[in-house]
Amino acid sequence: MTTAEPIRIVRGPGGEVEVTGPVDAFAADVLRRAGFMFLPQLRGCWVRLPFDLGTAWESEHASWAAEMLTAARYPVHLDPDLSVPRSSHGSPSVPNHRPATTAQSPPAGRRTRN
Numbered sequence: 001m002t003t004a005e006p007i008r009i010v011r012g013p014g015g016e017v018e019v020t021g022p023v024d025a026f027a028a029d030v031l032r033r034a035g036f037m038f039l040p041q042l043r044g045c046w047v048r049l050p051f052d053l054g055t056a057w058e059s060e061h062a063s064w065a066a067e068m069l070t071a072a073r074y075p076v077h078l079d080p081d082l083s084v085p086r087s088s089h090g091s092p093s094v095p096n097h098r099p100a101t102t103a104q105s106p107p108a109g110r111r112t113r114n
């Protein structure tokens with residue numbers, strides 16, 4: 001029996017939190033939702049969290065990504081220094097977005113025919 005190579009979420013040599021290993025389209029969506037960026041390079045993509053947002057923020061987002069990937073049955077390795085106890089976090093804070101627009105009724109001057 002062979003085991004799949006895990007998706008590794010680690011702190012790189014420069015202090016950045018990065019992802020290595022096999023990342024398919026679904027795993028990429030999960031990582032983007034957790035705040036990871038995909039930066040093109042000569043030999044593929046560098047997947048990492050933004051710099052300088054603090055170790056607590058990085059750990060929270062890395063742990064959340066690892067939990068979601070594990071829930072989706074991906075083999076995941078999370079560096080122990082990035083692990084946040086489950087009871088101390090839910091889903092990470094999301095960036096502020098404008099609310100989605102909803103369907104509106106037609107303008108008052110326009111009437112629909114039955």
